[in-house]
Amino acid sequence: MAEASYPEDLKYHAEHDWARIEGDTATFGITWYAQDALGEVVFFDPPEVGTSVSKDQAYTEVESVKAVSDVIAPLSGEIVEVNEDLSDSPEKVNSDPYGEGWMVKVKLSDQSELDQLMDVNQYKELLQTGS
Amino acid sequence: MPVQYEGIRQEHVAVRKSAGMFDVSHMGEIETSGPQAEDLLQRLLSNDVTKIADRGAQYSMLCRDDGGVLDDLFTYRLGPDRFLTVTNASNHEKDLAWFREHAGEFDAEVTDAHERWAMLAVQGPEARAAVERVAEGELPARMRTADVAIAGVECLACGTGYTGEDGVELLIPPDGAAAVWDALLEQGVVPAGLGARDTLRLEVCFHLYGNDLSEDRNPIEAGIAWCCKLDTGFIGADALRDLEPEQTLVPFAFTGAGIPRQGNPVRTATGEGVVTSGSLSPCLDVGIGMAYVPVAAAAPGTELEVDVRGKLRAAEVREKPLYRKETSG
Numbered sequence: 001m002a003e004a005s006y007p008e009d010l011k012y013h014a015e016h017d018w019a020r021i022e023g024d025t026a027t028f029g030i031t032w033y034a035q036d037a038l039g040e041v042v043f044f045d046p047p048e049v050g051t052s053v054s055k056d057q058a059y060t061e062v063e064s065v066k067a068v069s070d071v072i073a074p075l076s077g078e079i080v081e082v083n084e085d086l087s088d089s090p091e092k093v094n095s096d097p098y099g100e101g102w103m104v105k106v107k108l109s110d111q112s113e114l115d116q117l118m119d120v121n122q123y124k125e126l127l128q129t130g131s
Numbered sequence: 132m133p134v135q136y137e138g139i140r141q142e143h144v145a146v147r148k149s150a151g152m153f154d155v156s157h158m159g160e161i162e163t164s165g166p167q168a169e170d171l172l173q174r175l176l177s178n179d180v181t182k183i184a185d186r187g188a189q190y191s192m193l194c195r196d197d198g199g200v201l202d203d204l205f206t207y208r209l210g211p212d213r214f215l216t217v218t219n220a221s222n223h224e225k226d227l228a229w230f231r232e233h234a235g236e237f238d239a240e241v242t243d244a245h246e247r248w249a250m251l252a253v254q255g256p257e258a259r260a261a262v263e264r265v266a267e268g269e270l271p272a273r274m275r276t277a278d279v280a281i282a283g284v285e286c287l288a289c290g291t292g293y294t295g296e297d298g299v300e301l302l303i304p305p306d307g308a309a310a311v312w313d314a315l316l317e318q319g320v321v322p323a324g325l326g327a328r329d330t331l332r333l334e335v336c337f338h339l340y341g342n343d344l345s346e347d348r349n350p351i352e353a354g355i356a357w358c359c360k361l362d363t364g365f366i367g368a369d370a371l372r373d374l375e376p377e378q379t380l381v382p383f384a385f386t387g388a389g390i391p392r393q394g395n396p397v398r399t400a401t402g403e404g405v406v407t408s409g410s411l412s413p414c415l416d417v418g419i420g421m422a423y424v425p426v427a428a429a430a431p432g433t434e435l436e437v438d439v440r441g442k443l444r445a446a447e448v449r450e451k452p453l454y455r456k457e458t459s460g
Contacts, residue, residue: 040138042411043390045442061440063390065139065411066326068440087388 004032007098011114012123013074015056018098019117026075029102030062030093033127039064041093044086044103051079053106055113060103062093071103075113081105132157132325139326143413146294146331147456150255151323152315155300156308159223160248161230164213165239172214174366175233176206177350177359183208188274188291191358193226194367198349198374202226203340205291207276215244215287215302219340233366248287249308253320254298254331261318262288262299265311270299282307282314293328295335295452330410333419334454336382342393343380343407343421352376352423378404378423381448383435385418389444391437395420398436398443399428406437414454418444 010018011026016034020027035041043063053059058070059079083102086092093101118126132154135142145151163172172180178191187208193201202222207215218226223245230241253262259270262281266288271277273290280286284307289300303311316322329339338344338353349367350359351374361368385391391409398404402425409420424435433448 039135040140042140043388045388063411065330065413066134068390068392 004036005098006032006120006124008120010098010120011074011117012120012126013072013117014126015072015074017072017074019074020102021114024111025080025105025107026077027102027105028059028071028074029097030071031123032097035094035097035101038062038069039066041090044090044093046082046084046087047079047104049079049082053077053079053104055110055116062090073106074117075106075108076110077106077108079104080107132328134326135324136322139324139330140413142321142323142327143330145321146255146296146323146327147414148256149321150253150258150261150298150319151321151327152258152312153252153254153323153328154249154312155252155328156249156305157220158250159218159220159226160244160302161216161218161223161227162214162242162244163216163230163239164242165237166212167237168212168214168239171230171234171237171239171241172206172216173363174237175230176204176216177365177367179360179363180206180214183214184275185211186271186276188276188289192350192355192367193229194350194365194371195346196366196370198351198367198370199346200340200344200348200350200353201229201346203338203344203355205289207287207289209276209287217250221341247304248302249305251301251303251308251311251315252292252294252298253301253315254292254294254296256297258296258298258320261315261320262301264318265314273297282310284308284311286311293337294331295337295454295456296331329408330413333408333410333421334412334414335452336421338380338421339408348423349374349376352379354380377426379426379429380407380421380423381429382421382451382453383419383437383446384412384415384449384453385437386445386447389437389439389442390418391420391422391439391444391446395440396438397422397424397446398438399424399433401425401427404428404435412454418446419453424448
């Protein structure tokens with residue numbers, strides 16, 4: 001399992017999700033903290049391309065052996081790509097949460113929402129103060 | 132006991148391939164002794180208590196008058212007139228009250244022995260060997276008990292378990308429990324948590340009280356009539372006689388994606404059912420579970436649909452156990 005890390009180029013959501021912004025689209029995934037709390041991810045239920053996602057709402061689920069967890073959208077938009085590899089290798093969410101463990105790519109519908117996300121320092125502070 | 136130490140899957144595999152240990156000290160114990168101890172237990176427990184050999188073990192149900200299951204229990208005969216019954220933690224007080232309520236008419240004493248014993252389940256193909264290396268004296272055979280010193284601590288060793296693997300369950304005086312744990316850790320036995328305990332028992336279709344058994348279900352529909360000897364006259368026997376349940380508990384496996392969970396609705400060609408236990412099977416790598424389904428849908432091979440939070444997942448009734456050890460190797 002990867003060492004604890006929080007890349008500086010990402011935006012963070014308090015539900016322990018990250019977004020990598022590339023123009024008008026963003027890639028979503030869950031943070032190192034989230035995958036560590038969940039334990040080994042054994043099932044990822046891929047959402048469908050074309051589905052709308054809303055900021056702060058669940059857009060899919062990940063499951064460990066013991067528990068099911070909702071994955072929360074850090075921003076609103078429409079899913080344009082899904083990481084299909086996670087269906088066969090959900091453990092990539094643990095081994096590489098910011099790389100091969102990405103979940104969906106979303107065409108953003110409201111750029112103004114970006115201001116509501118945290119930068120890496122704010123997110124680390126959140127983790128330290130207890131979330 | 133924590134849900135996991137290092138990870139459910141690693142702990143599960145350790146028990147299947149080598150040896151793991153579970154701190155199950157939360158489980159309760161009731162000692163029943165006296166000239167009519169056997170008669171009292173014969174009235175309370177569903178199995179034929181007279182068949183427990185000296186230093187033997189037996190599984191049984193504790194039933195209400197209407198056949199509803201109060202608990203599922205292992206009972207050990209420690210002497211002609213002395214028995215130790217292991218209870219589920221959440222049922223211990225209820226069981227103890229039930230034992231005492233019915234003890235009045237018998238010349239027998241019921242003692243709460245929960246505080247006397249810590250309990251360590253050491254399970255896996257290498258479990259016995261690991262325990263033997265730190266034991267003075269011989270470990271009991273399967274379904275037997277023996278007094279054995281382990282790491283210098285006098286223990287009651289029982290040839291039982293809840294994983295489908297060989298191994299022993301050790302009842303240990305609480306002040307010696309840490310020494311036994313440490314000695315086994317040194318022998319390479321892997322600490323395993325509640326998560327692995329649940330997946331291990333589910334793969335071999337052992338019932339979990341609170342999931343697969345409850346006061347609202349009787350042993351016949353739960354598929355454990357084999358441990359209900361109706362002619363012994365135990366409490367609940369009359370209600371179970373001639374009972375024709377509408378539902379029965381079956382093991383199942385998903386034939387596609389998904390993981391079933393407790394409470395998921397089940398659809399069959401002949402009516403509805405409900406999942407009582409569900410998980411990913413670490414050994415089979417598919418979703419598995421147990422569900423109450425209509426009797427007409429209980430045959431192995433019957434197709435089911437499980438509603439997992441709104442998504443219908445394909446499943447199939449399977450034979451017990453869901454996981455079978457390769458006997459060749």
